[in-house]
Amino acid sequence: MNLADIQKIAEQEVDFERAYKYRINVCCSSGCVPLGAFKVLKAFEEAVKEFGVEKECKVAKTGCVGTCSVGPAVVIEPGDYLYQNVTPEKVREVVRDHIVLGLPVKGMLYGNPAFFKKQHRLVLRNAGKIDPTRIQDYIAMGGYSAIVKCLATMTPQGVIYEVATSKLRGRGGAGFPTGQKWGLVARAHGKPKYIVANLDEGDPGVFANRTLAEADPHAILEGMLIAAYAIGAEKGYLYIRSEYPLAIQTLQRAIAQAKSLSLLGDNVLETGFKFDVELRFGAGAFVAGEETAILASVEGCRAMPRPRPPYPANSGLWGKPTLIQNVETLANIPIIIQNGGAWFSKIGTPRCTGTKCFSLTGKTNNPGLIEVPMGITLREVVFDIGGGVPEGRKFKAVLVGGPSGGCLPDALLDLPIDYDSLTRVGAIMGSGGIVVLDDHSCMVDTAKFFTEFCVDESCGRCTPCRAGLARIKEVFAGITEGNARMEDITTLEKASVYIRDASLCGLGQTAPNPVLTTLRYFRDEYVEHIRDKTCRAGKCFKKEEKGVEQ
Amino acid sequence: MTTTTVTLKIDGLEVTVPEGTMILKAAKDNGIIIPTLCNLEGLSPYGGCRLCLVEISGSPKLFPACITPVSSGMEVTTKSERLTEYRRMAVQMLLAERTHICSVCVANDHCELQSLANQLGVDHVLFERKWTNLEIDSSHDFLVIDRNRCILCTRCIRVCDEIEGVHTLDLKLRGKDSQVIMDLDEHWGSSCSCTSCRKCAKVCPVGAIYIEGEPVSHTKHKDIAEFITERRQRKWKR
Known part of the structure; x- marks a missing residue:
């Protein structure tokens, strides 16, 4: 070939x-x-x-x-x-x-039809259109033409320049400029270099990456190929959670097909360029999606984050320069190469270009997977695409960014969705989960739920996240069972700010977001719980049999 | 051989240290003590306890001094109202996390957590305390581990792995449930890799690992890691 x-x-x-x-x-x-x-x-x-x-x-x-x-x-x-x-x-x-x-x-x-009207499908361009088990389908849609273009006409620096021009930012949550990251790894000293594609989507209610892998696995592989060409890597690891059996199957088949067409291997398309992809399976830890924990896990160690610096760009897998990218970022790369970075940079907002996939769930009429241009407002997502709240109930809040996201009230519905605006109001882009809550949801209970999730998923390395979140969880237990005092709100706030500022990795730093945003926008509900011992949504103060404590 | 040096300011004091030195060490060598629980000279840095967090001017973030290397022109603040508040918070969280009762602890008066609490003026714990009931293993001839007193600093694990070289100790489970285990979660007495070298007891900052029948004041010897490492590097000649 x-x-x-x-x-x-x-x-x-x-x-x-x-x-x-x-x-x-x-x-x-x-x-x-x-x-x-x-x-x-x-x-x-x-x-x-x-x-x-x-x-x-x-x-x-x-x-x-x-x-x-x-x-x-x-x-x-x-x-x-x-x-x-x-x-x-x-x-x-x-x-x-x-x-x-x-x-x-x-x-x-x-x-x-409104569900599709405001969407802009770039990453999911082939989703639902091609048979993911046939590489020919992908090639017929223009697939692998980007890597052909790179190998035939572009230098690695040219590829990095194109990606930098597109102003694409990492879709894993933090939003680091992709072109800049590639440049760092390309310039880093040390051989071999590695690529890790992150498909460890651990957030409850988020399924965007899974859908992408199941619908268009070759887009991820092509993105990895182009990245490898640009930074000079010979080996890539695709880290996927074991909880996604269908996606694993699809990817395994896709890798085998790509190898048989010599798109992967020692001599890619007879150009002398060498790149191979290996799958690595996660063992069910949320924290393994963190950039340094995923490295530990790929190496076969306990998925525990380590402090940065050194950054993975200089010292990643086995101490070698490593590029870590979310699969959604990688799936953007082929279209950027095909159409040019300048074309891509016109989509979305000037600072946050392109589109973002969101898993729209909760109390919405049209739950599902959506892809919208950056800068679209929350209102458009919740009411136009999502079709509003079912059964005539009242919209109350929207949780953006998964378990470490923020609960935003209706006053913030006109907020444009991009990395910076979300961070400003206390939420994060995260993995792209949008959960709509109606007036049946208690905000205290919601914050408690996500805190419990993070307590279970904390790796245990640093004090604030391990010991601190567990303490917050107990304060919440007091509030929702009726044994709380007003001072507990201050305790919550103090401890949350401390955990946010002092934790080692992204999990701890963002875990208090639901607590801090509900305290910021829904403080009166906390006061009601503590002072009047009432829950306006009727979720709390239910007498349940207490589970046996460990 | 000349080493490149870096000049920076720590708490207003201008210091010059070799390039690559961590802030914690640079401060200590110049008489500024930054509190820490997990870091121990001679062992790899862990960055877990978050007590050594310092401020660096120009960044709103906090940096753990044990794993942040110095750089030229850096201005480090090791003492501020915010940092003291955060350190007290960390100590309170650790005290509330498991069963820490000083009066019945073997390490009373020789405990790093206790002395830190004293230094920082922690006289009450903000949080409800958790009375854990984890396993106490005294099956070894003389080494005892009381996991209820463990603060998960992993000094014992690192000294066992990096200095003694046997890696008997490691962690099981995650988050608040993490526990130090021997081999594949066996009883210490039946561990086949443990060399009974006592280094774990020597470096434990609290009373979690101790030697039965010997006063902790005699058995704690946390400089052992630094001593052996430097000895191996032949820093001193016979």
């Missing part, structure tokens, strides 16, 4: 696709599979045969389109007709009316 062969595969595949009039994409990612997506897929294969239209219709199993609440979802192209809640029984009707008669089944179509 050489550079020109990729182009040939793409042309062949496009011709092959053109022979079909319709393409039926059945979502077979983790959201739809438990709802019977494989049965639906089989039913479609049988139905097209039954109606004798198998020459016109291609039935494909694809990744997620984002509407996880109405699965199994099926998209029929051309026209992008999205069918919701498809069952094997309904499949015959869809094939008969839509394919044979040409009349889409109105009653089964997805009813919230």
Whole structure:
């Protein structure tokens, strides 16, 4: 295989696709599979045969389109007709009316076009459109043309310059400029250099990276290839949590396919460039997603963060220069190379370019996976894309950034979503979780829940995070059981600020965010809990049997 | 051989130290003591206790002095109202975390946590104290570990691994449940790798690991790590 062969595969595949009039994409990612997506897929294969239209219709199993609440979802192209809640029984009707008669089944179509209207799909460009188990599908969509372009026409410095021009910032949460990071690793002394792709998405209710890996694994691999070319790495590790079996399977297959087309290996596309990817599996620690803890875990040690400096760019895996990137960042790279950094920098806001994937969950009408341009307001996400709060309940708060994010009240709904604005109000971009809370949610209880999560996930290395969060959890227990005094609010505040300032890694530094933001925006609820012993949402003060303490 | 030196200011005092020195050491060599619990000269830095946090002008962040190397022109503040408040907070959190009762502790009067609490004026604990009931292992001939007194500084683990070289001790579980274990969580008495060298008891800052029947005032000897390391580097000639 050489550079020109990729182009040939793409042309062949496009011709092959053109022979079909319709393409039926059945979502077979983790959201739809438990709802019977494989049965639906089989039913479609049988139905097209039954109606004798198998020459016109291609039935494909694809990744997620984002509407996880109405699965199994099926998209029929051309026209992008999205069918919701498809069952094997309904499949015959869809094939008969839509394919044979040409009349889409109105009653089964997805009813919230607004869900897609404000989205901008860059990272998820292929999600739901290609079969993730076929590398040809990805190549036909222009995949691997970016690495071909890099190898044929660009120098490593040119690639870094292009990425720097795009002003892309790391999607793992901290938002460090990607081009700058690549430059640091490229200039660092020491060989070999490594790449670690971070797919350890441990936040409760967040599934953006999983969906990406299940829907478009080759985009991640291509991003890693380009990064490797730019910084001069020969080995990459893709760190994925063991809790994502389907994503692991998809990635394993993708790596094997890429190797067979000599896109990975000792002589990539006969250019002499060498790069290989190995999967590493996480053992279920939230903290393993932290940049230095992931290094320890890849090396086979306990996933414990270590202090920085030295930064991984200079001393990472086995003391060698290492580039750590979230997979979403890496999936952005091929389109930046294809279209140019200047094109990319026009999307989003001037300081935060591009798009961001969010897992929209909680009390929302349209939960699912969304990708929006940076700078979109929270209101647009919650009310336009999310369709507001169900059952006519009142919106109360939105939690942005997972368990270490911040609870923001309705007064902040017009806040644009970007790294800096979110940090200013006490939230973080984090892994991209947006949880909508309605007036059935108690803010004290919410903060308590996320504190408990962080107590369980603290690695135990530094005092503030290990001992401090556990103390905060006890103060919360007092407040929600009715044994608290007003001074406890001050205690909470003092301890939270201390934990934020003094902790060793990002987990500890951001863990008090839910506490600090609820104290900032919903302090009256704390006062009610302590003074009046009432919870306006009716969540607290329930007499439960106490669990046995360890 | 000449070593490059760096000049910086610590608490207004201008000091010159070799490049690569950590702030903690640079301060100590110039008579400024920064409190610490997990750091021990001769062992790799851990950065866990967060007591040695210092301020560096120009940054809103706090830096652990034990693992932050000096750089030229740096202005370090080791004592401020905020730092004292934070150090007291750390000590209170440690005291509340497990069963620390000085009056019945073998290390009473020879405990680094206790003396730090005294120095910092911690007379009450802000938090509700947790009375843990973790396993006490006295199966070894003379070494005893009371995990309820452990502050998880990992000095014992590091001295066992880096100085004695056997790595008998390590951690199990995570977060607040972390515990020091022997080998694959065996009883100390049946550990086949332990050489009974006592170094763990010598460096323990509190009364978690001690030698049965001997007064802690005699058995604590925290300079051992530095002594052996320097000896191995042949810093002193016979």
